[in-house]
Amino acid sequence: MTMPEVVLRVDDLSVAYGRHRALEHVSFSVRRGELAAVIGPNGAGKSTMFRALSGIVKYSGNVELCGVHCHHRRDRLVCAYIPQRTDIDLDFPITVDQLVLSGRRRFLRLGQRPGSSHRAAARDALARVGLPDLGARPLTQLSGGQAQRAFLARALAQEADLILLDEALSGVDQPGVDGMLDLFGQLCEDGTTMLVATHDLALARRRFTRCIAINRQVIADGTPAEALDDRALEATFGSGSFRSVVA
Amino acid sequence: MAALSWVTDPYQSEFMRNAAMVAVLVGVLAPTVGVWVVLRRLAYLGDAMSHGTLAGVAGAFLIGASITVGALAAGVTMGLLVAVLERQRRVSEDSAIGVVETFMFALGVILVSRNDNVGVDLTHFLFGQIVTATRHDLAVNGLLTLVALLLVFVAFHDLRMTTFDAAHAAQVGIPVGAIGTVLIVLISITVVVSLSTVGLLMSVAMLITPAAAARLVTHQVATMTAVAIGIGGASALGGLTLSYHLSTPPGPTIAVVTVGWFALAAGWSAIAGRSAGIAGRHHVGRAVAASDV
Numbered sequence: 402m403t404m405p406e407v408v409l410r411v412d413d414l415s416v417a418y419g420r421h422r423a424l425e426h427v428s429f430s431v432r433r434g435e436l437a438a439v440i441g442p443n444g445a446g447k448s449t450m451f452r453a454l455s456g457i458v459k460y461s462g463n464v465e466l467c468g469v470h471c472h473h474r475r476d477r478l479v480c481a482y483i484p485q486r487t488d489i490d491l492d493f494p495i496t497v498d499q500l501v502l503s504g505r506r507r508f509l510r511l512g513q514r515p516g517s518s519h520r521a522a523a524r525d526a527l528a529r530v531g532l533p534d535l536g537a538r539p540l541t542q543l544s545g546g547q548a549q550r551a552f553l554a555r556a557l558a559q560e561a562d563l564i565l566l567d568e569a570l571s572g573v574d575q576p577g578v579d580g581m582l583d584l585f586g587q588l589c590e591d592g593t594t595m596l597v598a599t600h601d602l603a604l605a606r607r608r609f610t611r612c613i614a615i616n617r618q619v620i621a622d623g624t625p626a627e628a629l630d631d632r633a634l635e636a637t638f639g640s641g642s643f644r645s646v647v648a
Numbered sequence: 649m650a651a652l653s654w655v656t657d658p659y660q661s662e663f664m665r666n667a668a669m670v671a672v673l674v675g676v677l678a679p680t681v682g683v684w685v686v687l688r689r690l691a692y693l694g695d696a697m698s699h700g701t702l703a704g705v706a707g708a709f710l711i712g713a714s715i716t717v718g719a720l721a722a723g724v725t726m727g728l729l730v731a732v733l734e735r736q737r738r739v740s741e742d743s744a745i746g747v748v749e750t751f752m753f754a755l756g757v758i759l760v761s762r763n764d765n766v767g768v769d770l771t772h773f774l775f776g777q778i779v780t781a782t783r784h785d786l787a788v789n790g791l792l793t794l795v796a797l798l799l800v801f802v803a804f805h806d807l808r809m810t811t812f813d814a815a816h817a818a819q820v821g822i823p824v825g826a827i828g829t830v831l832i833v834l835i836s837i838t839v840v841v842s843l844s845t846v847g848l849l850m851s852v853a854m855l856i857t858p859a860a861a862a863r864l865v866t867h868q869v870a871t872m873t874a875v876a877i878g879i880g881g882a883s884a885l886g887g888l889t890l891s892y893h894l895s896t897p898p899g900p901t902i903a904v905v906t907v908g909w910f911a912l913a914a915g916w917s918a919i920a921g922r923s924a925g926i927a928g929r930h931h932v933g934r935a936v937a938a939s940d941v
Contacts, residue, residue, distance in 0.1 A: 496867070
């Protein structure tokens, strides 16, 4: 059996905000169809790493997406970043249809309106995330879980090979979390690759096939059993404090 | 019949018809641009740009250049200066705007003080002098409005995407910085077109208030824009007509009418919100009863 292609290769990635080094010498790679949890304490650099991979913050090192070294914005069109809910104005006057259709912008020229094929792709993306009938609804009227699914649909409409979800499961109730993770699993089976930043270590252990523990640098990387053992957790979260996190 | 003549009487003369057309141009353009200013929470920048334009107007007066060009140049310069200052991590957006506004307004006052003859004419630009609008003013404002509306139409989707989620917009290939610059140019054009109607000091009323009112009663940017234009146009014509009958200054009267619309929208939104809350509680009550919990 051949190994799936590498979708994301990160080599010696470092990010600094002024004198503060948020990430140092981070290296790892992710293959097509992988569903990986990125764990770490607050301030560990999870969001910074996602923002660097998306080209939103400056970094040193190399990022390769689907075999292409990322030097320009256009090199990252296959990557979708879904920020934390607190970073998004969920009261913005936009419908779910319009939100999802915005994922198609990479296929349009300046000023070009999306045509019927783009609308069909957006409808298909909404159906895949289980929101086929909510297209006309304003974003502000969705629940937390529905809003996350709508953003996921935007990423699918973008035809992203790699989706980065920053704290996507925060504020979603337990049935919603389970439904989201079922959906993640289905999308990964279909060939999408997903990195999900989360604080929920029990969830990471239970529902993910791979965990990357970071605290400014990669502390552990492997199956949940490997990356979430006591020694790795202590190195990631600090002595003793991880036990309260796991609990 | 009396009501109709109350509306039409003011517009028997050509200067009032010119004034009405100039007012409608502002009533359409300012809310169209204002929608983006409100959604991006840039009301302070809009206000500051209207004040900072004084430097361009006064400078143009002194050297005998076009007021329109002077005001446009000042607006764009101001927007760019704010953008440059904002790059300093420790300078917040409002601080940057405050610094640049103070500089530009102070520069304007200094330039005015250098020439005593400028003062009287500048009063027109500070408070508006719509009834002196000429056909030339109408043509210039009409052209600027057309250009601005065309820019908004072409960039509408990208404006929405960069306003809602700039990170995603950049990721799918939208030039976020260029769209931001387009918005600065649009605000500058709006301030220039507002000069002759409500004046510099109250142009922010037409820029912000109709859009803020529309935001209260709509759920989409397109409908918000349409409602804001409706409020802007009605305020411009309504305010002008009122000012004729009440013998009040047109600019401030138009500004007061926009605030009246805002109060109506706020009242409507509060009532609708309360009704939705009551309906929601009934719905939850029925759901709880149905589930027999």
